[in-house]
Every structure is written in C-alpha cells, then in structure tokens.
Amino acid sequence: MPNTINLNKINTYVTIWLYLSLFLVSALIFIGGLTRLTESGLSITNWELFSGILPPFTEKQWQDYFSLYKQIPQYKEINLGMSLAEFKYIFWWEYIHRLLARVAALAFVLPFIYFLTKKIFSLKQIVFYSIISSLFFFQGFLGWYMVKSGLIANTDVSHFRLSAHLLGAQIILSLLFFSILFMNVKKIYFNFYSYLILSFLIIIFFQIAIGAFVSGLDAAKIYQTWPLMNGNFVPEDVFIKEFSNSNSYSSPSHVQFLHRIIAYFIILIFSFIFYFLLKNKIVNLRYLFVVLSAIIFQVLLGILVLTSGYKIYIASLHQLGSIFLLFSIIYLFYQVSISPK
Structure with a gap:
C-alpha cells in the first residue's frame, strides 16, 4: 500500500508538470504571436542569457537599449523619430516573450532532472522527454537566429526563420499534449x-x-x-x-x-x-x-x-x-x- 500511494503521488506530480508545461508553451505561442503582430520582435537587439532576465530600471538603462535599437534598419526606415515611450511599448512585448521562454524551459527541464533522480521513467520516456528538453534549448537558439535576420539589412525578421521558430513551438506543444494523453496507455x-x-x-x-x-x-x-x-x-x-x-x-x-x-x-x-x-x-x-x-x-x-x-x-x-x-x-x-x- 505505501508504494502504491507513493506511485500515485509521483504520477500526480508528473501530470502537474506536463500540464504546467503545456500551459506555458501555449502562453508563449500566444505572446510570441502578439510580439510579431505588434512588430516588437527586434526591440531587443542583443542576446543576454542571464543579465537579460532583468528589465531596465533606470533612465540610463532604457536609453542604452533604445540607442541599440536606433542602430538597426527597422528604426531608421520605419520608426525614425519614435519616442522612448513608444519604444518601451514594443520592448515589453519582446521582453515578456523572452522571459516566458526562459520560464517555460526551466519549468520543464528542472523537474525532468528531478524525476530522473527518482528513477520513475522508463527508457522510452527518458528518451522522449530528453527530446523535448533539447527542443526547448534549440528553440532559444532558433529565436535568436530569427532575430539576427532583422538586425543588419532587413526591417523585419526572415519569414522562413519565423516559420521555423513557430513550428518548433507547435511541435513541442504537440509532444507535450501527446505525452499527457498517452501517459497511462500501455500500448x-x-x-x-x-x-x-x-x-x-x-x-x-x-x-x-x-x-x-x-x-x-x-x-x-x-x-x-x-x-x-x-x-x-x-x-x-x-x-x-x-x-x-x-x-x-x-x-x-x-x-x-x-x-x-x-x-x-x-x-x-x-x-x-x-x-x-x-x-x-x-x-x-x-x-x-x-x-x-x-x-x-x-x-x-x-x-x-x-x-x-x-x-x-x-x-x-x-x-x-x-x-x-x-x-x-x-x-x-x-x-x-x-x-x-
């Protein structure tokens, strides 16, 4: 009986983990879509894995980010004369998108590592969830690869890279939903x-x-x-x-x-x-x-x-x-x- 209770508790944790990941990735796709629709995706022109977690707080920090944005074609050809307040609007969309991406990746990978230490997954499950973990990290690379396409010669990101980035997120989402449905299916x-x-x-x-x-x-x-x-x-x-x-x-x-x-x-x-x-x-x-x-x-x-x-x-x-x-x-x-x- 104790083993059964413990197993049920673990299954509950795994279910919560998968549903939370599903929600976060869905939210990420939603915010990512709004980031594109508001043309905010190029507002942050560098990739700061750790320091980028915190937004700008001081006037100088805001001006530094704005100065970097002023150097790219989108500002020069489309948004010339944009005010700092207008820049903050597009900045926050991209910032939230990047922050949520970090949260979604960590919310999946860290519990996965914990569950690995408990040895509750079969080999097939380990491989399956490892693939999803890898896709999260690949999505981060793909997102930055997409942004780079709009920083030098273009006023927008490459639609091919945008498509690949969206497909990557939809594939992760599909795999998560697949794993939820088939979690207790033996065959x-x-x-x-x-x-x-x-x-x-x-x-x-x-x-x-x-x-x-x-x-x-x-x-x-x-x-x-x-x-x-x-x-x-x-x-x-x-x-x-x-x-x-x-x-x-x-x-x-x-x-x-x-x-x-x-x-x-x-x-x-x-x-x-x-x-x-x-x-x-x-x-x-x-x-x-x-x-x-x-x-x-x-x-x-x-x-x-x-x-x-x-x-x-x-x-x-x-x-x-x-x-x-x-x-x-x-x-x-x-x-x-x-x-x-």
Missing part, C-alpha cells in the same frame, strides 16, 4: 486510421508554416476580400507555375493565395476522413465534430483577419485557434490508437 496501436490522422496532422503543420509566411510578409494586409481576391480567384500577380520557384514563397500575394487554397484543401480532406471514420464506426461522432468545428472556426477567423482590415486581436485569436485545432486532431489520433481497430 499504442498504430493502424491505418492512426496513420491517416498523422498524415492529416502533417498537412496542418504545413499550413501553420505557410501561415507564418503570411504573418512574416504582412500578406494579410493585401487582398482583404473574400471569397475572391479583389475580384479574382487567382490574383493577377500570382502565377501557379511559379510555386516551383522558391522565390514565390517570398511573395505576399503567392503565400496568401497558397494559405487560402490549403485551407480549402484541409476542409475537403477532413470531410472524407469524417465520412470514412463515421461509416466504419471507428470513433464517437462528437470527437469528429470537435475537429470539424475547430477547422471551421479557424477558416472563419482567417476570413475575418482579412475582411476586418487585419485587426491584431483577430489575428491573435487565429493563432490560438491553431493550438486548439492541433489538440483536437491529436486527441482524435489518441482515440483511434488506444485499442485495436
């Missing part, structure tokens, strides 16, 4: 249906990557109409054959068009998945409706981002919607994989 039954859901999940990740391109290129500030793009299904400056050329992925028109088309494609694919799983009585109807609702909600938010004139709060909700969509698909995968089909 995962990989079958045709689970592979089908995983394939669909890959398409969602690709759509998230293109969505980051849209954000990074400010592509939602053009063609703010729906269902047509200023009267055309395919805009005049979009050429389908050019999608084989990597340069097209740096064109705001091309990436917005692609983001729209993939959204329609996702609806079509999931309609088939919905019918197929329902017909074969693989999962309960309500789980399918949750995913379908998440997809429709995302599409509607995407339309509103455009037709509202690119309102920040709607764009932020659109990014939050991607988290809910990922969770709903992973939960559907869980439902088709916990028993033989």
Whole structure:
C-alpha cells in the first residue's frame, strides 16, 4: 500500500508538470504571436542569457537599449523619430516573450532532472522527454537566429526563420499534449486510421508554416476580400507555375493565395476522413465534430483577419485557434490508437 500511494503521488506530480508545461508553451505561442503582430520582435537587439532576465530600471538603462535599437534598419526606415515611450511599448512585448521562454524551459527541464533522480521513467520516456528538453534549448537558439535576420539589412525578421521558430513551438506543444494523453496507455496501436490522422496532422503543420509566411510578409494586409481576391480567384500577380520557384514563397500575394487554397484543401480532406471514420464506426461522432468545428472556426477567423482590415486581436485569436485545432486532431489520433481497430 505505501508504494502504491507513493506511485500515485509521483504520477500526480508528473501530470502537474506536463500540464504546467503545456500551459506555458501555449502562453508563449500566444505572446510570441502578439510580439510579431505588434512588430516588437527586434526591440531587443542583443542576446543576454542571464543579465537579460532583468528589465531596465533606470533612465540610463532604457536609453542604452533604445540607442541599440536606433542602430538597426527597422528604426531608421520605419520608426525614425519614435519616442522612448513608444519604444518601451514594443520592448515589453519582446521582453515578456523572452522571459516566458526562459520560464517555460526551466519549468520543464528542472523537474525532468528531478524525476530522473527518482528513477520513475522508463527508457522510452527518458528518451522522449530528453527530446523535448533539447527542443526547448534549440528553440532559444532558433529565436535568436530569427532575430539576427532583422538586425543588419532587413526591417523585419526572415519569414522562413519565423516559420521555423513557430513550428518548433507547435511541435513541442504537440509532444507535450501527446505525452499527457498517452501517459497511462500501455500500448499504442498504430493502424491505418492512426496513420491517416498523422498524415492529416502533417498537412496542418504545413499550413501553420505557410501561415507564418503570411504573418512574416504582412500578406494579410493585401487582398482583404473574400471569397475572391479583389475580384479574382487567382490574383493577377500570382502565377501557379511559379510555386516551383522558391522565390514565390517570398511573395505576399503567392503565400496568401497558397494559405487560402490549403485551407480549402484541409476542409475537403477532413470531410472524407469524417465520412470514412463515421461509416466504419471507428470513433464517437462528437470527437469528429470537435475537429470539424475547430477547422471551421479557424477558416472563419482567417476570413475575418482579412475582411476586418487585419485587426491584431483577430489575428491573435487565429493563432490560438491553431493550438486548439492541433489538440483536437491529436486527441482524435489518441482515440483511434488506444485499442485495436
């Protein structure tokens, strides 16, 4: 009996640890999105792993940070004449994002090390959680690599690096949710249906990557109409054959068009998945409706981002919607994989 009680207590601690990490990474993605939407990501132009934990307190410290910002192209070409008060606004977004990233990483890694000393994890769990720990540190590097792309010759960060940074966070989030769902599952039954859901999940990740391109290129500030793009299904400056050329992925028109088309494609694919799983009585109807609702909600938010004139709060909700969509698909995968089909 004492061993059982102790094991239950440990399982409770592990569950709290994973849920806390899930919450922190979700918050990090939310704040990161707002940091991008408010164009605050370049306000801190250096990487101070330890000294950067504390914000500036004195007037001199604020002026030092502001002076560094004045040296980069974004200030010279876009924000010339910005006041210190205006700088503080964008500074705080980036500062909170960086601070939360440190907190999220430590909140995962330190308890993991503690649990390792208690020898409660299997080898597979150790490998799995070690991968997540490594991804946290890689995200820190990737974040700084992204910021560097906007400090010398550009007024914004590279949309390719922005996309990689967002995908990294979404992958960590997905792995955390996966680990919560399957924590007490002894065996995962990989079958045709689970592979089908995983394939669909890959398409969602690709759509998230293109969505980051849209954000990074400010592509939602053009063609703010729906269902047509200023009267055309395919805009005049979009050429389908050019999608084989990597340069097209740096064109705001091309990436917005692609983001729209993939959204329609996702609806079509999931309609088939919905019918197929329902017909074969693989999962309960309500789980399918949750995913379908998440997809429709995302599409509607995407339309509103455009037709509202690119309102920040709607764009932020659109990014939050991607988290809910990922969770709903992973939960559907869980439902088709916990028993033989």
